[in-house]
Amino acid sequence: MTDQPISGVDLELVDVTKSYPGQERPAVDGLTLHVPAGEIVMFIGPSGCGKTTSLKMINRLIEPTSGTITIGGDDVRKQKVDELRRHIGYVIQGGSLFPHMTVAQNIALVPKLLKWDDKRVEARVDELLDLVNLDPGRYRDRYPRELSGGQQQRVGVARGLASDPPVVLMDEPFGAVDPITRSRLQDELMSIQSELRKTIVCVTHDIDEAVKLGDRICILQEGAQVAQYDTPEHVLAAPANRFVEDFVGAGSGLKQLTLTRVDDIELRSWPTASVGEPVAEVLARAGQAGESSVIVLDQRRRPRAWCWVRDLEGQDRVPPPAGDEVLGVDRRATLNDALDDMLSSSYGAAVVTGRRDEFLGVVDFASVTRHIQETAQQVEASAGSGPDGTERT
Numbered sequence: 456m457t458d459q460p461i462s463g464v465d466l467e468l469v470d471v472t473k474s475y476p477g478q479e480r481p482a483v484d485g486l487t488l489h490v491p492a493g494e495i496v497m498f499i500g501p502s503g504c505g506k507t508t509s510l511k512m513i514n515r516l517i518e519p520t521s522g523t524i525t526i527g528g529d530d531v532r533k534q535k536v537d538e539l540r541r542h543i544g545y546v547i548q549g550g551s552l553f554p555h556m557t558v559a560q561n562i563a564l565v566p567k568l569l570k571w572d573d574k575r576v577e578a579r580v581d582e583l584l585d586l587v588n589l590d591p592g593r594y595r596d597r598y599p600r601e602l603s604g605g606q607q608q609r610v611g612v613a614r615g616l617a618s619d620p621p622v623v624l625m626d627e628p629f630g631a632v633d634p635i636t637r638s639r640l641q642d643e644l645m646s647i648q649s650e651l652r653k654t655i656v657c658v659t660h661d662i663d664e665a666v667k668l669g670d671r672i673c674i675l676q677e678g679a680q681v682a683q684y685d686t687p688e689h690v691l692a693a694p695a696n697r698f699v700e701d702f703v704g705a706g707s708g709l710k711q712l713t714l715t716r717v718d719d720i721e722l723r724s725w726p727t728a729s730v731g732e733p734v735a736e737v738l739a740r741a742g743q744a745g746e747s748s749v750i751v752l753d754q755r756r757r758p759r760a761w762c763w764v765r766d767l768e769g770q771d772r773v774p775p776p777a778g779d780e781v782l783g784v785d786r787r788a789t790l791n792d793a794l795d796d797m798l799s800s801s802y803g804a805a806v807v808t809g810r811r812d813e814f815l816g817v818v819d820f821a822s823v824t825r826h827i828q829e830t831a832q833q834v835e836a837s838a839g840s841g842p843d844g845t846e847r848t
């Protein structure tokens with residue numbers, strides 16, 4: 456994905472079984488799986504198929520009945536449970552923050568257990584808040600109830616990463632937030648992952664999320680039987696059996712849109728305006744570009760608002776936008792996300808942001824349409840290439 460060094464380690468499950476007392480069949484029945492260092496593997500499968508149980512055996516919140524789990528070659532059973540858990544990040548739905556602790560205290564939990572000195576803990580908290588796009592100055596001392604659901608989830612992710620663990624387990628981390636916040640959180644996770652390259656196992660119920668985030672997808676059937684373990688491209692193009700086919704669902708052609716990143720198509724430039732800048736300069740710039748709208752950027756070059764040129768006329772300087780929202784989709788967002796964004800704005804283009812939400816450019820309808828047509832042609836061409844025309848990766 457990037458050239459950043461891998462900080463994750465290999466994770467290996469060999470013939471792992473969990474039988475709960477009083478249950479006829481094992482919840483997890485002989486699961487064998489290798490998660491390569493630095494990759495994100497998405498677990499997906501019907502309710503009750505054993506996803507959470509499998510995850511919790513990795514950090515020994517549940518003890519396996521039999522089988523072996525190794526992290527970086529070390530058998531998890533040979534380590535002290537507390538010690539083990541401090542080196543495995545764990546993020547669950549809603550963030551599960553302690554309500555009586557501030558954001559900073561929540562994030563600092565594990566580093567404090569690891570006896571980091573106060574200075575280092577403090578610096579780490581701010582660094583992580585920055586990483587998950589929460590301004591440390593504003594959010595450090597808030598209590599969870601003073602945060603939105605999406606913000607709580609961000610803090611949950613920050614807490615999971617606090618001790619810089621090589622392995623992070625996530626159980627439906629973004630399940631409880633609205634679709635737009637969800638897609639932002641997914642983008643943030645991908646951006647964090649491209650910097651940190653951890654080994655991540657993430658449970659989801661959403662095939663689009665699995666396709667978007669996963670280096671590989673592990674589709675599980677009852678008893679955590681692996682129906683297919685493969686790259687998203689392969690799962691979509693060549694489902695291993697009927698079960699996977701049904702799970703992936705109809706319209707996997709359109710799902711290819713979920714496989715394409717905004718990054719994969721060319722961005723267009725667009726005239727911008729900085730808050731406080733003389734309007735005359737902005738008007739000149741928009742005129743040169745032949746556009747009737749501009750994108751207003753704040754001091755950190757984050758896009759804050761679309762603005763029609765005619766609404767600026769007669770003013771001296773560009774006024775600060777209302778609210779504190781940042782516009783746009785991350786460059787790692789999918790074309791699906793970008794289309795959503797375009798459809799909800801009346802400007803016919805989606806603003807694209809990079810690191811720390813910095814403005815990069817826009818994608819417009821024309822470029823997305825062009826891409827859909829090209830993809831359709833490729834799919835057609837490969838479908839005509841023989842009985843098993845599935846070799847398109």
Ligand SMILES: Nc1ncnc2c1ncn2[C@@H]1O[C@H](COP(=O)(O)OP(=O)(O)OP(=O)(O)O)[C@@H](O)[C@H]1O
Pocket residue numbers: 475476478482500501502503504505506507508509
């Ligand atoms: N503590 C427990 N005692 C007995 N049975 C359990 C226990 N925890 C889970 N099970 C059973 O084990 C099976 C797997 O449960 P698990 O929670 O791992 O499923 P899951 O795939 O995470 O489901 P979901 O998608 O609904 O979260 C289910 O049949 C469940 O009823």
Ligand SMILES: [Mg+2]
Pocket residue numbers: 506507508
């Ligand atoms: Mg579960």
